[in-house]
Amino acid sequence: MHRAPQNDMEQDEATMADGRTRKRMDRPASATQALPPAQEALIAPAGGAEGSAGRRGGRTGTDGARRGLRTRPPGPGRALARPVAVWAVTRAVLLLCVFKVVGLPGPDVTGDITVIYQGWYEVLRTGTFPLDDVTWQYPPAAALPVLSPALLPFLDYSSAFFVLACLADATVLALLLRAGRAPGRQLTGAWVWVAGAPLLGPTAYARYDVMVTAVAVAALLALRRHPRTAGALMAFGALLKVWPVLLLAGVPRGGRTRACWRAAAATGGAVVLLAAAAVPGAFGFLTAQRDRGTEVESLGALVFHVARHFGWEGRVLLNYGSVEFLGPYVTVVSRLALALTVAAFGWLLLWRLRAMSRRYGDRRAEGHAPLSTPYDAAFAAVLLFTTTSRVISPQYMLWLVGLAAVCLTLRGSRQGLPAVLVLAATATTLLEFPVWFSHVVASDLPGIALLALRNGLLVAATLVCCRRLWLMTSATVGPARRPGTASPGGSAGVPPPEAGEVPPPALPERPSRRPTRPVRRLAADGTGPPRYRADPD
Known part of the structure; x- marks a missing residue:
């Protein structure tokens, strides 16, 4: 029995003691000292409601009370949201341009869609290729992107084509974002694509090259884990617009090479046979390039731009769907460009x-080549093809931007400078076409200077890319070593980690066999339930 208080002082002391007791009982769990998760897991009740909620990060228990005091690190979603947001803004501007809500100086770049592509569409619907049209110079699978606006029958042809081009653009971004989140990779490649494609202006959506680039990017990113899929995509891309066949240049030797090449040969042969049997004139594109001249934007065209100021009697005409030089010595320069292309290859x-010969792709080789080599080789091959060609159309820049983006998905990639040069060349191309295309056609001083700058950037990017590819392979690839022998940077029989690849985790230490016993630990302030942790004897 409790003794009743005798006076007012005792009554006040009893009230204060009762308040302290009640305050201690009402104190939340967060007032006690928190234990590390590993120790708290040892005392959490198995299957308990509060324990399971705490482990899941719920609002009950200690985690819920401390939520307001803890700063949560940014998750992967926040890192992905920024390139997606910038992509959405820039692509909205591109769509406004192709739908002619916003205009740019110079010729209308959407004329190829509304006139040429739609004319091909009407002919292809009859079951034949447009053999009577000299502008048709593409492999048989190019009919698919031309016919693709039929998938959106509720839109007119040009509007449907622009929407599908935007979807292909989004596919490239999704592939690069997915690749950039893998171990040993980065999101720099996605940023290159986000920034590079709009630098070309509305031409990016007014040609079907963005669809071909999506196929090429998917093929390269699938090469390491799915070589057969990569080979099939490379062959399909080559039947869309030839150049994706160059992606095979960097496939490492061994089983992946055989699987990739077999899949490419099987896919290419099947598509060619199907096209030849179903649609007449599938191979007319092979001879369509024979009589072409030198395009006014190509590297060799700079000779004629300067020669016009010294009395060269040539003309600039629309020939085979592009603006070309026709006249004396054009054939000679075109043959020299072709010889330069052969020398490059x-x-x-x-x-x-x-x-x-130095065991590239063989992990037993001394300092085997890094993961970036297939990407870098494909980038170098397409740069060589583009720079030395007698035709450099503005949309070709999309190929280079896409391949540069794939290279920069790997950490430690050495193609950073060539990628920057390609982005600068893409921005210059927008000024050259369509903004100041009249100056280029007129061969005046601003046009020549702009064209020389763009082509000079391409030449610099090509030389730097090829030099780094050569030096990287020479430095990392050596003669094969015998199994079981040690190598620099690696243990016996184990190759060193590749550039851009996360090294394998170290083997876990053998757990101690010493018995453990629970040790009682009170909270820091001496209140609250006892805490336990396992300490070795």
Whole structure:
């Protein structure tokens, strides 16, 4: 029995003691000292409602009370939201341009869609290729993107084509974002694509090259884990617009090479046979390029731009769907450009043979080539093809931007400078076409200076890319070593980690066999339930 208070002082002391007791009982769990998760897991009730909610990060228990005091690190969603937001804004501007809500100086770049593509569409619907149209110079699978606006029958042809081009653009971004989140990779490649495509202006959506680029990007990113899928996509891309066949240049030797090439040959042969049997004139594109001249935007065209100021009697005409130089010595310059292309691919073949002779792609080789080599080789091959060609159309820049983006998905990629040069060349191309295209056609001083700048950036990007590819392969690929022997940077029989690849985790330490016992620990302030942790004897 409790003794009743005798006076007012005792009554006040009893009231204060009762308040302290009640305050201690009402104190939330967060007032006690929190234990690390590993120790708290040892005392959490198995299957308990509060314990399971705390482990899931719910609002009950200690985690819920401390939520307002803890700063949560940014998750992967926040890192992905920024490129997606910038992509949405820039692509909205591109759509406004192609729908002619916002205009740019110079010729209308959407004329190819509303006139040429739609004319091909009407002919292809009859079951034949447009053989009577000299502007049709594409492989048989190019009929698919031309016919693709039929998938959106509620829109007119040009509007449907622009929407599908935007979807292909979004596909490239999704592939690069997915690749950038993998271990040993980065989101720099996605940012290159987000920034690079709009630098070309409305031409990016007014040609079907963005669809081809999506196929090429998917093929390269699938090469490491799914070589057969990559080979099939490369072959399909080559039947869309030839150049994706160059992606095969960097496939590492061994089983992946055989699987990739077999899949490419099987897919290409099946599509060609189907097109030849179903639609007449599938191979007319093979001879369509024979009589072409030198396009006014190509590297060799700079000779005629300067020669016009010294009395060269040539003309600038719309020929085979592009603006070209026609006149004396044009054939000579075109043949020199073709010889330069052959020499460039001769260098690429030499690199390939040299790399294979030094066991490129063989993980047993001393300092085997890094993961970035297939990407870098594809980038270099397409740069060589584009720069030395007698035709450099503005949409070709999309190919280079896409491949540069794939290269920069890997951490430690050495193609940063070539990628920057390609982005600068893409921005210059927008000024050259369509903004100041009249100056280029007139061969005046601003037009020549702008064209020389753009082509000079392409030449610089090509030289730097090829040099880094050659030096990287020479430095990392050596003669094969015997199994079980040690190598620099790696233990016996284990190759060193590749550039851009996260090294394998170390083996876990053997757990201690010493018995453990629970040790009682009170909270820091001496209140609250006892805490336990396992300490070794």
